[in-house]
């Protein structure tokens with residue numbers, strides 16, 4: 001049996017609960033911006049111990065709404081080079097200019113030093129991405145740097161459902177956090193996103209933006225440059241029912257990660273990204289640096305063809321300043337981001353992963369390690 005790169009885990013009981021919810025939604029005719037969305041928002045805010053959550057139709061929309069409220073138009077936003085395209089696209093759609101920053105090889109995240117190097121007189125915000133579910137121990141120092149500059153820290157927490165640092169949850173470190181419920185994320189609503197914040201004002205603004213910038217639900221006067229960013233009630237139900245599994249999913253994922261970390265300690269040259277002290281990851285990705293000079297594509301082919309182990313996609317393989325469409329914003333080399341993008345692999349982590357699957361992954365990695373790295 002092969003170990004897949006990723007697997008959507010939506011248990012049978014939960015599928016039945018969704019079927020019941022869909023019947024109810026269709027029977028009542030409350031198809032959008034209704035009680036299911038509110039329930040999803042309340043539950044998501046509670047899990048992350050933040051006062052407010054506003055549901056939208058994608059994680060990218062959640063980011064763009066926060067960036068619009070932060071008024072980044074015509075100004076610069078610091079974005080790490082090793083993130084998903086959407087982080088930069090949201091800046092562009094909000095009218096801002098992404099300024100790509102380097103990262104730390106220990107966390108794959110921005111650091112105080114790399115943010116400082118990317119600041120300009122026109123910087124309007126800093127976008128911190130919790131790559132793979134790791135929250136950098138520099139998060140508070142980055143926040144202080146932003147405060148000193150009078151600019152907001154915004155979290156792209158698409159990878160970080162339920163992650164914490166020092167007992168505080170992703171989404172609570174800055175002005176707002178944006179989460180995604182795309183199918184591959186730790187919990188999913190099919191498609192969907194969520195913005196969390198402690199600010200009453202930002203919550204109110206976000207509700208206006210997500211519904212065509214309308215001043216109020218019933219009214220037909222448009223007060224903001226909003227868009228059609230609403231989440232449907234069906235997607236909200238799928239997301240809220242899945243969210244109830246988050247705690248057990250994270251426990252399973254952390255057990256898998258512990259087994260990987262223990263085994264990799266015996267494989268010199270393979271360098272897992274260990275969880276920094278006080279950081280509690282959901283292991284959206286289990287990231288491992290390969291030694292310089294090892295051919296990653298060859299390594300991945302070997303574990304796949306000889307052992308049936310498919311390694312998931314990297315986070316990320318091509319940094320944003322090398323993406324063709326972002327070329328106008330590329331400005332000089334970012335050596336650490338380029339190096340980690342080129343040199344890491346991710347091991348498969350599933351929310352219902354079995355011990356025999358972990359065994360199979362470790363057998364594959366040890367054998368290919370012996371052949372290619374030794």
Ligand SMILES: *Cc1c(COP(=O)(O)O)cnc(C)c1O
Pocket residue numbers: 057058059060061083084086087129156158159179180181182192193
């Ligand atoms: C998935 C993801 C997004 C975008 O989420 P969508 O729901 O697909 O729009 C943004 N940033 C990062 C880092 C992501 O992984």
